[in-house]
Amino acid sequence: MTITSTTLENSDFAASLSVSSDHPRASLAADVATELANLGPSGAPKQIWLEEAHDSDTAILEHLATPYRDLLQLRRPLPAPPSGLLTRAFDPSTDAEAFFAVNNRAFAWHPEQSGFDQARLDDAMAEPWFNPQGFRILELDGVMAGFCWTKLHQELTPVIGEIYVIAIDPDFHGRGLGGPMTLAGLEWMSDQGITVANLYVEADNAPALATYDRLGFSTHSINRAFTTAK
């Protein structure tokens, strides 16, 4: 049970609190109020992320902050049906620029995933979970049309395979590629012996939700963000 706080730069928020799912609800409002007070007065609002939020939690925090964003965790068992797309592994030496271009065009609207650059790629590649084989690339007509980047959570039992980042280049949207691209990532996970897949998706991302719903994903939990802005 924890509440951690991070001060933010280049953000709409001065700081972000993260409340773990097992934090006792009886003391939730008082503990969040204390953490907010510890961060001190500031012009910019603060953000609070509540892991595995329930509607009753929203009422508990009502006098402190307002919910403004839901991140759904979806899950489905594996194996899934075959993708049918021919994909290949990511090659950091030749794919980086095309990956940044596709990612940054597809996620131009996204607060965290937009503006991906070499420094962020280097950080990700230094993580123990990084595996270029699990970062599936789709090329069509000689250009990168999309990717499905997966992450295996070896620290969990059973190991969960995450669709970590997935995008189809906007030039290729609406051609029915989102589903098979997701399945390409799921297929790679199944080949590694993974039996459960998850992913996180914004609750208002209609094209992504339609894609995942069609593939048999269902909601496992909701992480809810609140803002102290009035």
Ligand SMILES: CC(C)(COP(=O)(O)OP(=O)(O)OC[C@H]1O[C@@H](n2cnc3c(N)ncnc32)[C@H](O)[C@@H]1OP(=O)(O)O)[C@@H](O)C(=O)NCCC(=O)NCCS
């Ligand atoms: C999500 C994404 C990968 C889907 O790829 P795509 O190539 O657009 O997929 P499709 O052509 O199969 O369309 C997906 C579904 O969205 C629907 N759709 C498309 N635009 C839509 C819109 N604006 N509102 C509602 N639904 C929409 C399509 O009708 C389709 O639904 P259906 O299968 O029930 O017919 C792609 O839209 C994308 O890269 N988005 C930006 C990045 C992103 O959000 N990634 C997912 C993060 S979790």
